[in-house]
Each structure stands twice: as C-alpha cells, then as structure tokens.
Amino acid sequence: MGDNGVFSVSNASDSNPTALSQVPLQFGVEILPPAQGCVPGVNKPSFMTPTPLHGDVHHAAVGQAHEITLRAQISDNSIFDFQVSGPSNMSKTLTGLSNGVMMATLTWIPQETDLYRHVPLCFTAETLNSQSEMRCIIVVVAKARVLSGEAKVICDDNSISIVVSKASMDGIDQNWLQLRDPTCSLTSNQTHILGTMSLNTCGTTMDDSGDFMVFKNEINSFENPNAVITRRNQVKFGFSCQYPKIASVSNRYVNHKSDYIFTESSFGTFSYSFEVFTDSSFNSQVDPSQYPVQVQLMDPIYMGIEASTALPEVTLFVESCRATPEDNPFSPVFYDIIKDGCVTDETVTVYASDSTKYDFEIQAFKFTGGFDEVYISCSVILCAKDSPNSRCAQGCLGQAARRRRRDVSQETARHYITQGPLRVARQTHNYAASNDSGFLHMSTSTGVFAGLFVVSIAVVVGMLVYNAKRTRSVDRMQLLSSF
Incomplete structure (x- = not known):
C-alpha cells in the first residue's frame, strides 16, 4: 500500500517484484447460484426450542460445566454447522436429527478469571447457501451456582402455575422471592411455594421460537435495599410454557385480553376479568373473535370488571x-x-352491582390526530370487606378530599388491566363519480337533492318573473291615469 493509502499491484515485467508473502498462498472463489427465497425454515435455517432466545441471560458457576443446546431446522437444504462466537475454551458437539433438524451442544467451564464477568455468546445456523438469524445471549459467571429448585410448571389455556418444592431450596424464605414483576408475589404451604399468573401479567413475556410461541417468567430472590449484609442464598430460575403455532393461541392474546391472574401472600390467587358487553344487562359479552370491537362515535359502550x-x-x-x-x-x-x-x-354511567363487580357505560369517542383505536386501562384493588382504612373505603379522592393513612395489609397491590382495542368505524359518504365513459353517476340521495334544488330554482325564477310583470302592469295603469 502506498503512502496515500492506495493499493498498487506490480506487473510481471517489473525487474524487482515485491513478494506478497513469504508463505505460499492459494485463493479460491466459489460463485453460488442466487437463493430462491428467504423463508425461515424453508430456504434458510430457523431456530427451534430449546434454543435460547435473543437477549436471554444464563447463569454459570466457576469450575462447573454449563451447557447450552441449539436446535435449527430447514426443509429445502441441510444444516452443516453452527457458527458460535464465545469463550475460546467452549466446546461444540453436532448431532444430526431427522427432517432437516440439526442440534448443537455447547459446553463451557468458566475459570477463576471469568468470575463476575458477563460473557456474550452469539450463534447462527448455516447451510451452504444461507444462514439463520443471529442470536446473542449473556452468560453471567458467579462463584457458585445460583439455586434453582425443583419445580412443576402447569400450562393452561390462559395461565401458568408454578409449584416449587421447598425441600429442593434449603434455607430459602418465600417472603423474599418474587416474579419478574415485583408487584406479583408468591404464596406457600408447608411443602411448596406456589404462584399463578395469566399470560399477560406479572412480567410474563411472549417470544417466537420458530415452531412454538413461548411464554416466559422467572422467580428471583431480592434483598432489603437498606441491608448491608445478607445470609440468604440467591435464587433465580426461569420457567415457561410453549404453545404450538398451529393452535389458535396467538389470536387469543393479540386482540382480546384474557383474564388477569395474580398471586399475593395475603390474598392468595385472584383474577380480574375485563370485558365489553353487548347491552346494559351485562350478561352477554362481545365474542373474542370480534376484536377489535367496531363502534360508531357516540354509541354506548358497555364494559364490566369482575374480581x-x-x-x-x-x-x-x-x-x-x-x-x-x-x-x-x-x-x-x-x-x-x-x-x-x-x-x-x-x-359515564356506573351501574349498581355486587361488591366484586364494576359495570359502567361510556359514549364512544376517538383520539384526534388520526388514531382509530382506543384501549381502556384501569387500575384495580381488592380490599378486605368493611375495612375502614383501606383504599376501597376512601372512595373518591378529589383535590379537596383528605387522604387518610391506609392499612395496606387489608388490600392488594394496585394492578393494571387493559381491554381493547375499540376501533371507531370510518364514516362513509356517497359522492358523485364519473365512469370510464365520462357519464356522471350519482347516489339516490344525491339525485333527489339535485332534483329538489332545480325545482327550487325554477320556483324562485317564476316568482321573480311574475313580480316583474305585475310591476310593469301597475306602472302602465299609473301612466294612463296621469293623462
């Protein structure tokens, strides 16, 4: 390379050619045909469970083997390798499976020099013609393995339940455990720690893993922020439920919001339903398949919350x-x-109902600025009945209202629930339009209006002509009488 940064190539006729390298080099270029498409799982590899999702965090311990399983599939080709960017002492074992599926097992034993590091690890699946998406995860290295108890996960249509054996987590205090959303706590009996949540609460996230939709959450331990020391072991383990894409699970959670389920120590497991109803009887819900709910401006909307x-x-x-x-x-x-x-x-009109229901009516509206959809979100609290110092007993707190000290032991945390969308139907108008022949087409209402307009003009003109003739006749009579 010259001083100006431009590469130069010596011709064979040069008397003193400069060698490119002291080691003989060989170059090969292979030109592949263009790819026929880029459909994941068909023309390029697609990851499958239990491959980690992009952004996942894994926990490893010094001196202990940590394994990560990758699995990918392609139908129009074959996967020959997984390209992995990670620690230099990580090993990789490939296993070919049926139906175009390839699996790789990554094994890494962190060393003392890795302690407290957050080690990035990225990977892709490769064929001769294509490459999958790239996913990257983080492996956090600790002194000892983070406790992960024996758990049973129960996957229902719209909820996840977790049951953790206390015997597998010695010295763990359930009161210092929480789900991903700290407002959601856990409950327990003598032998197990229990928790139930819906697929859209308590920090539960949804990921597309290729052949499944995966709903994930985790249990973590937490500390008193004011404490200097602790004698509790750290706990962290994730759990998930996966649903095949061939099921109708996706439609259920994208539009219509299913029941919200929470667990708290003082109140156990409880849930909220938030629905749109067809009329003021609040007996017939709008079918989930009808979401987004179509409404007209100023129409009454009937909504109800039930605990x-x-x-x-x-x-x-x-x-x-x-x-x-x-x-x-x-x-x-x-x-x-x-x-x-x-x-x-x-x-808004609030309808009388029992203590665990709240039914109300509101006239339909839309936001200015081109928005067509409206979501309604409410914060709700459950209180012990007849508790004088709970938020429920305080009622409406306007600016002039006096805020009393609350007894938080008699009420749940504040939880947000959402329903929607409500979609405001666009207004349609009939306008005159010409066809390809140049003729003008009008709607029936437009034709009637035009006819009435023409008749009105004719009547006005007739009256003006009549008045003009009558005026000339009167003027002529006056003229004759003057002689």
Whole structure:
C-alpha cells in the first residue's frame, strides 16, 4: 500500500517484484447460484426450542460445566454447522436429527478469571447457501451456582402455575422471592411455594421460537435495599410454557385480553376479568373473535370488571381508568375516564352491582390526530370487606378530599388491566363519480337533492318573473291615469 493509502499491484515485467508473502498462498472463489427465497425454515435455517432466545441471560458457576443446546431446522437444504462466537475454551458437539433438524451442544467451564464477568455468546445456523438469524445471549459467571429448585410448571389455556418444592431450596424464605414483576408475589404451604399468573401479567413475556410461541417468567430472590449484609442464598430460575403455532393461541392474546391472574401472600390467587358487553344487562359479552370491537362515535359502550377470589369477604375498587390510543396504560397520549376513584367523563354511567363487580357505560369517542383505536386501562384493588382504612373505603379522592393513612395489609397491590382495542368505524359518504365513459353517476340521495334544488330554482325564477310583470302592469295603469 502506498503512502496515500492506495493499493498498487506490480506487473510481471517489473525487474524487482515485491513478494506478497513469504508463505505460499492459494485463493479460491466459489460463485453460488442466487437463493430462491428467504423463508425461515424453508430456504434458510430457523431456530427451534430449546434454543435460547435473543437477549436471554444464563447463569454459570466457576469450575462447573454449563451447557447450552441449539436446535435449527430447514426443509429445502441441510444444516452443516453452527457458527458460535464465545469463550475460546467452549466446546461444540453436532448431532444430526431427522427432517432437516440439526442440534448443537455447547459446553463451557468458566475459570477463576471469568468470575463476575458477563460473557456474550452469539450463534447462527448455516447451510451452504444461507444462514439463520443471529442470536446473542449473556452468560453471567458467579462463584457458585445460583439455586434453582425443583419445580412443576402447569400450562393452561390462559395461565401458568408454578409449584416449587421447598425441600429442593434449603434455607430459602418465600417472603423474599418474587416474579419478574415485583408487584406479583408468591404464596406457600408447608411443602411448596406456589404462584399463578395469566399470560399477560406479572412480567410474563411472549417470544417466537420458530415452531412454538413461548411464554416466559422467572422467580428471583431480592434483598432489603437498606441491608448491608445478607445470609440468604440467591435464587433465580426461569420457567415457561410453549404453545404450538398451529393452535389458535396467538389470536387469543393479540386482540382480546384474557383474564388477569395474580398471586399475593395475603390474598392468595385472584383474577380480574375485563370485558365489553353487548347491552346494559351485562350478561352477554362481545365474542373474542370480534376484536377489535367496531363502534360508531357516540354509541354506548358497555364494559364490566369482575374480581374472582376464594376469599368470601372482599371488595373490588376501581381506582382509575384511562383511554390510550395504544396498548400501553402509560402512553403519553391518554384521556382520564376515572381518576383517584372519581368519574371524570360526563358520559359515564356506573351501574349498581355486587361488591366484586364494576359495570359502567361510556359514549364512544376517538383520539384526534388520526388514531382509530382506543384501549381502556384501569387500575384495580381488592380490599378486605368493611375495612375502614383501606383504599376501597376512601372512595373518591378529589383535590379537596383528605387522604387518610391506609392499612395496606387489608388490600392488594394496585394492578393494571387493559381491554381493547375499540376501533371507531370510518364514516362513509356517497359522492358523485364519473365512469370510464365520462357519464356522471350519482347516489339516490344525491339525485333527489339535485332534483329538489332545480325545482327550487325554477320556483324562485317564476316568482321573480311574475313580480316583474305585475310591476310593469301597475306602472302602465299609473301612466294612463296621469293623462
């Protein structure tokens, strides 16, 4: 390379050619035909479970083997390798399976020098003609393996239940365990730690793993933020439920929101349903297949919230409800319907119901700025019935209301539930339009209006002509009488 950064090539006629290398080099170029497509699983490899998802965090311990399993599939070709970027002392074992599936097992034993490191690891599956997406995970190295108890996971249509054996987690205090969402806690009996959550609560996330939809959560230990020392072991383990894509599970969770299920130590497992109803009887729900719910501006919308719990004496309190143009209760664009327990929209009618139900009606509206969809999100609390110092007993807290000290042991945490979208139907108008022949077509209403307009013009013209003739006749009579 010359001083100006430009490569130069010496011709064979040069008297003193410069050698490119002291080692003989050979180069080969292979030109492959263009790929026929880029469909994952067909023309390029697609990852399958139990391959880690992009962004996953794994935990390993110094001196102990940590294994990661990769699995990918392709139908129009064959996978010959997994390209892996990771620690230099990581080993890889390939296993060919049936139906174009290839599996790789990665094994790594962290050393003392890896302690407390967050080690990135990236991988792809490769054929001769294509490559899968790249996924990257993080492996966190600790002094000893993080405790992970023996657990049973129960996958229902719209919920996940986790049952952890206490015997497999010696010295663990259930009161210092939590799910991914810290507002969701766990409960326990003498032998097990229990938790139940719906597929859209408590921090549960959904990932597409190729052949399955995977709903994931985890149990973590936490510490007192004011404590200097601790004598509790760290606990962290994930759990998941996977559903085949051939099932209708995706439609159920993308549009219509299923029941919200929570677990708290003082109240056990409880759930909220948030539905749109067809009329003011609140007996017939809008079918989930009809979501997004089509509405017209100013139409009445009937919505109802109901709490379900094994506890006999509880009260449901709806602290707030707000509308947003997206599926996010904390969207910067919002409209308050209920705030601090007070109804703020003048079109809202609250219907009387029992202590665990809240039924209300509101007139349909839409957000300005081109938004066509509306989501309704409410924060709800369950309280022990007749508890004088609970949030439920305080009711509407306007600016002038006095806020009393609350007894939080008599109420659940505040939970957000969402339903929607409600989609405002676009208004249709009939306009005149010409066809290819140049003739003008009108709707029936437009033709009637045009006819009435022409008749009105004719009547006005006739009256003007009549008045003009009558005026000339009167003027002529006056003229004759003057002689």
